[in-house]
Amino acid sequence: MTDTILEMRGITKTFPGVKALQDVNLDVREAEIHAIVGENGAGKSTLMKVLSGVYPAGSYDGQIIYKGQEQNFKSIRDSEHVGIVIIHQELALVPLLSIAENIFLGNEQAKGGVIDWDETRDGARKLLSMVGLKEDPDTLVTNIGVGKQQLVEIAKALSKEVKLLILDEPTASLSEKDSAALLDLLVEFRRQGITSILISHKLNEISKVADRITVIRDGRTIETMNKEQISEDRIITSMVGRSLDDRYPSRTPQIGEVVFEVKNWSVYHPQHRDRQVIKNIDLNVRKGEVVGIAGLMGSGRTEFAMSLFGKSYGQKISGEVFLHGKKIDTSSVGKAVSHGIAYATEDRKTYGLNLIDHIKNNTTLANLGGVSRFGVIDDLAELDAANDYRKKTNIRSSSVYQVTGNLSGGNQQKVVLSKWLFANPEVLILDEPTRGIDVGAKYEIYTIINQLAAQGKAILVISSEMPELLGITDRLYVMNEGRMVGEMPTAEASQEKIMRAIVRAEGKAS
Structure with missing residues (x-):
């Protein structure tokens, strides 16, 4: 019989006016991948913050038993001391420090009180290779995208002697290729005897790697399934308390004339003046049309969108933007908004909202x-x-x-x-609109997109989830290394066709 490494018994956590967790029970076995799923606000992250000491002992009711001993963690340091490491959904990196400095922050590689930079860089390279990141360890975190920052977070966690690794939405920012590599890494950890708790809304990933799944709904434990019991339909029904007959709401497109058009758009890197990031892109979106941009992480999709929206990214930007056939000036965010262009960023916590x-x-x-x-x-x-x-x-x-x-x-x-929506735009650019969101909330977002299309809005969706693009768009562009390498009606598209366009483009470039 497999030993239990962790038990959480009767965990109840209350905030002013809200009972976030009520009598939650969880048991995790040694060397397993145990997934925790639930809708946004179900209490998953709160439970993990209780476990890791973010919410210290005394601020909740219930017991935590780790390796047979009751624990009363007062801080994250206490939980890390016994081998429990948590990677939060919100990135906790210092932007103006290097990747290597971030990985070993608080765990510096020092001799006689002096940091050994050679050892720091060598150690960082080894950890980065484990998560599939090829960046120079001296690169500043602020100069890499949010997806790569997530991989740095994981490398940072691996720098500690981890026995139980908690990952809160670790693949939310990653492309399918990088997500698959990370899941393979968790499987490898399992072989090495490391236990993982995985919080994710990507049910296909969970079904692929999880040994067991615990479902939480409205702060309560609903059920725990063994691998042979796992199916996406059963998970969804447990999560939302109802079945979702169709993951993507149906709609009948009413597509009109071209509303938004971009011609010969080129952008250079903000720090490296000679590095062209976006290369002569042509694109158009029609009235009532939902157009998707598919591509691997690093293909330039976000950089393209940001450069269009008030030149928020890059330098030496050239090209033309047309609205209803008339050339418009989008050289500042104010001008872009005044022309009816909206951009919902992939990083809502940093650029999309005032969180306080x-x-x-x-x-x-x-x-x-x-x-x-x-x-x-x-x-x-x-x-x-x-x-x-x-x-x-x-x-x-x-x-x-x-x-x-x-x-x-x-x-x-x-x-x-x-x-x-209150700004009443004609063109909406939605960058990863459902990143880190559960299936129930995703459906609601898709419904809103459909309603906007029905009102005649021109909508451009960037997503790393190919099934999502295939499920909600009318037409697809495929992007690779800063170029548009394919265009197809979604009705004729497939994941294989998208990947074929990317691979063909890479073959021509090499």
Whole structure:
């Protein structure tokens, strides 16, 4: 019989006015991959914060038994001391330090109180190779994308003598290729005797690697399934309390004339003036059309979108942007917004929201003129607008005065969408709109996208999940190494065709 490494018994955690966890039970066996699933706000991350000491002993009720001994962790250091390491969904890296410095931060490779930089760099290279990252250890974290930053977080966790590794949405920012490599890494850890707890909304990944799955709903344990019992339908039913007959809501497209067009768009790297990141891209989106951009991580999709939206990325930007056939100036964010272009960033916590402010102020941020009179904000008009969009996008909160940072990921994403919907754009660029969101909230986001398309909006969706692009778009572009290497109607597309376009392009380049 496999030994149990961890038991959590009767865990109850209460915040002011909210019972986040109620009598939750969890047992994890040695050298297994144990997945925890549930909708956003179900209590998964809260449970892991209790386990790791983020919420110290005494702030919750219940018992934690690790390797047969009851534990009362007062901090993360206490849990790490016994081999429990957690990688949070929110990245905890220092942007202006190097990758190597971040990996060994708090665990410096020193001799006689002096950091050994050769050992630091060599150790970082070994750890980076374990997670499939080929970056120079001296590269500043601020100069790499959010997906690569996630891999640095994982490398940092591996630098510690980990026995139980907790990963909260580790593949949320990764391409399918990099996600597969990470899952293979977890399988390898299992062979080495390392136990992993995996929190993920990607049910196909969980079904592939998990030995057992525990479902949490509304702060309670619903059930634990063994590998032979796992199916996506059963997981979804347990998670949301109902079956989702179709993962993607159906719609009948009503596609009109070209609304948005980009011609010969080129962008150079913000730090390296001679490195061309975006190479002569042509693209168009029609009225009522949902167009997807597929590509591997590093293909340039986000850089392209950011450079279009007020030149938020890059330098030496050239090319033309047309709206309804007329050339427009998008050289600043204000100008882009004034022309009816909205960009919902992939990194909602850093660029999409003011996390310390409430829903009301976030909702109107991109269109303050819509709630102002003679340059003065009308508080009642702002309140009406926020309540209206809270209802339209089904934001689950106590009120529009709830602090945005305290919302679940899915509800934060709905606030981002509300902000841009209130600005009433003609063109919406949605960069990873469902990253880190559960299947129930994803369905709601897809429904909102469908409604916007039905209103005649031109919508451009960037996503690392190919099934998502195939499920919600009308037409697809394929991007690789800063170029558009394929275009096809979604009805004629498949994951194989997309990958074939990428591989063919790489073959021509080599």
